[in-house]
Amino acid sequence: MIIFGTGSSTIQPQKLNTGDCPYCKTENSMWVQGYKKYVHIFWIPFFPIGKKVYTVCEHCKGVFEKKEIQNQKLLQSFEDFKINNVKTPWHHFIGLIILTLLIVFIIIVPIIK
Ligand SMILES: [Zn+2]
Numbered sequence: 001m002i003i004f005g006t007g008s009s010t011i012q013p014q015k016l017n018t019g020d021c022p023y024c025k026t027e028n029s030m031w032v033q034g035y036k037k038y039v040h041i042f043w044i045p046f047f048p049i050g051k052k053v054y055t056v057c058e059h060c061k062g063v064f065e066k067k068e069i070q071n072q073k074l075l076q077s078f079e080d081f082k083i084n085n086v087k088t089p090w091h092h093f094i095g096l097i098i099l100t101l102l103i104v105f106i107i108i109v110p111i112i113k
Contacts, residue, residue: 003041003042003043004039004040004041004042005039005040006037006038006039006040006049007037007038007040007043007045008035008036008037008038009035009036009038009089009092010033010034010035011033011034011035011036011051011053012033013031013032013033013056014031014032014033014081015030015031015032015058016028016030016031016032016055016074016077016078016081017077018073018074018076018077019055019071019073019074019077019078020071020073020074021057021059021060021062022062022064022068022069022070022071022074023057023060023062023064024057024059024060024062026057026058026059026060029057029058029059030055030056030057030058030074030077031055031056031057031058032053032054032055032056032078032081032082033053033054033056034051034052034053034054035051035052036048036050036051036088036089036092037049037050037051037052038092040095041095044094044095044098045091045092045093045094045095046093046094046095046096046099047092047093047095047096048088048092048093051088053066053078053081053082054066055069055074055078066078
């Protein structure tokens with residue numbers, strides 16, 4: 001029996017330098033946070049399957065996805081954040097790394113012998 005499913009890990013929240021809240025209009029109150037999803041087999045992460053990133057207002061706690069952002073400045077800083085900070089953590093690939101090592105081991109070891 002193979003036990004598999006999906007898990008997720010949180011992306012470290014970060015405050016944006018610019019941008020007003022689309023709802024309460026508070027200046028410079030926006031944070032970006034989100035999570036990354038991965039497929040696991042026997043609770044070992046194998047590969048990433050997607051991410052979700054959104055902005056949160058520290059004043060009204062409103063959550064806004066990219067499509068809900070009309071403010072160009074906020075949209076720009078959100079885009080910059082996504083490009084710079086949303087990297088997949090290496091441990092989301094640990095299953096693939098183990099699998100690769102195992103295959104290399106199985107192929108290489110009989111050759112050396
Ligand atoms: Zn707000």
